[in-house]
Amino acid sequence: MRNGDGRLGRLVLRVPTNNVSMNQTKDSAGNLIIVSNRGPNDFVWQDDHWVVRPASGGLVSMIDPLARQPDVTWFCCVSEAPPTSESRAALFTTAADQTDPEHHIVPVPLPSKIYQAYYGTISNEVLWMLQHHLVGQFGYSSLDAERHRAWTDGYLEANLRIARAIRESGIKPRAFLIQDYHLYPLPALLREVFPDVPSLHFTHIPFPDFATLKLIPQSWRDTILQGLLGADVVGMQTDWDSRPFLGCCEELLGAKVDYKNGTVAARDGRLVRVRAFSASTNPAAVEQSMQSPAVAAARERLAPWTGWQAGKRRDEGKQTIVRVDRLDPSKNQIIGFRAFGRLLELRPDLCRNVRFLAFLIPSRTDLSVYRNYRDAVYTMIDEVNTRFAADCEGEPIQVFYTNDREQALAAMEQCDVLLANSREDGMNLVVKEWAVVSQRPGVAVISETAGVAAITADSALLVSPLDIEGTARAMERALGMRSEERAARLTTLRESVYSWSAADWLSAQLAELDVTRDD
Structure with a gap:
């Protein structure tokens, strides 16, 4: 099943042993198959343990409307129950966690050690x-023997098992929508089994240039690129990602690339189309969330910091800066908090009137690099709070360490500045949700290396992610911006979000595959 150098050999699959006929589907044309690492449910830390609840962010929210249709099947990875000693230290999603009566979910069980190697060690740490x-520091540094084993026995093995599970399910596929960096080898594996079924792989995170991809072994990057070229369409967030992928195919594989038309000649003679589909949010769903009791309760809880009170005018002298992101090195929180400290140093007159509300979502806490990064973030927060607490008459940074989307939406609604200074982002949907809910109106300060910067040049203040001084100055400008300019910038960004929603993102991919959708 695998060659010794780590490349995928020919996939060998058993004949299905279940009782499902290949023609036993609601639609004679077959089912649309979604494949992702994640299922429809997420986890929140509550009462000292993880609690399952419907996922609300990113990938799941965008594909959920399609996934609810009767002729759509969703394959996702789950971990078989780990030993007790492992389960205390790591977060595993099981088949029971992903059971949902409103979706046709097919969980693909992986032994816990394979799941951890595939998901934790390779997908996330590398x-x-x-x-x-x-x-x-706080990133990828080297590949030792353990990571080489994790690539072969975890990452490649997981993709092989997913392909096998799809084949053995007996479900007739009409097309495949394959999601993200966990599943790079999968398009090529599925093409071996279903050579005539169209497929699209979409990468939600930034795609690197060929020099960066050379930081992993040749056999690994060949598997990634050839795996993606097994699809009919390779989807990226923006042209900033499409161009590097085309360059990698040309420079690292020696493939013939047409940059003008966005195509790559695959080894089997097919022309693979490379297209940008910018991810977005569902404005109507976000608006509906803002009417929920949970958001109303969150407004009341946050009132001491946001100044919001039902039926009363807000104290215009008080201002808030808000950030909402996973506690992840890519989100660059340390630089953001250092920049806020620099802002208070530049403008001591702001100390009593400005607060920074940080909504930090726990992320991958089973990985040591994430725990170390979390500790470093809290150290920086403590430094800023200690230094300025006296002048600010209290700690200027308030942290909300939880996965509470309604609370974050309530804060974004009332904030004066949204800071999204990520090191790099495929898109950053938080910015788009903020554009829907902002009422102040607020101003967005965004890293120019985030995908969303491609549509916000005229509406946000863009900063270099490592520029502490520049980020501090941008926040200062945003806090002092006249209301007319704030409103004009917000209107421009909001219009762009409404003109290209999550539904458009999905419809464009289905159209590229020539697959119809029942709304």
Whole structure:
């Protein structure tokens, strides 16, 4: 099943042993198959343990409307129950966690050690870090024997098992929509089994240039690129990602690339189309969330910091800066908090009137690099709070360490500045959700290396992610911006979000595959 150098050999699959006929589907044309690492459910830390609840962010929210249709099947990875000693230290998602009566979910069970190697060691400690250009401290630093084993026995093995599960399910596929960096080898594996079924792979995170991809072994990057070229369409967030992928195919594979038309000649003679589909949010769903009791309760809880009170005018002298992101090195929180400290140093008159509300979502806490990064973030927060607490008459940075989307939406609604200074982002949907809910109106300060910067040049203040001084000055400008300019900038960004929603993102991919969708 695998060659000794780590490349995928020919996939060998058993004949299905279940009782499902290949023609036993609601639609004679077959089912649309979604494949992702994640299922429809997420986890929140509550009462000292993880609690399952419907996922609300990113990938899941965008594909959920399609996934609810009767002729759509969703394959996702789950871990078989780990030993008790392992389960205390790591977060595993099981088949029971992903059961949902409103979706046709097919969980693909992986032994816990395979799941951890595939998901934790390779997908998150190597690929995620590399593709966000996080090399060194709090990032990808080296490949030892353990990571080589994790690539072969975890990452490649997981993709092989997913392909096998799809084949053995007996479900007739009409087309495949394959999601993200966890599943780079999968398009090629599925093409071996279903050579005539169209497929699209979409990468939600930034795609690196060929020099960066050379930081992993040749056999690994060949598997990634050839795996993606097994699809009919390779989808990226923006042209900033499409161009590097085309360059990698040309420079590292020697493939014939047409940059003008966005195509790559695959080894089997096919022309693979490379297209940009910018991810977005569902404005109507976000608006509906803002009417929920949970958001109303969150407004009341946050009132001491936001100044919001039902039926009363807000104290215009008080201002808030808000950030909402996973506690992840790619989100660059340390630089953001250092920049806030620099802002208070530049403008001591702001100390009593400005607060920074940080909504930090726990992320991958089973990985040591994430725990170390979390500790470093809290150290920086403590430094800023200690230094300025007296002048600010209290700690200027308030942290909300939880996965509470309604609370974050309530804060974004009332904030004066949204800071999204990520080191690099495929898109950053938080910015788009903020554009829907902002009422102040607020101003967005965004890293120019985030995908969303491609549509916000005229509406946000863009900063270099490592520029502490520049970020501080941008926040200062945003806090002092006249209301007319704030409103004009927000209107421009809001219009762009409404003109290209999550539904458009999905419809464009289905159209590229020539697959119809029942709304």
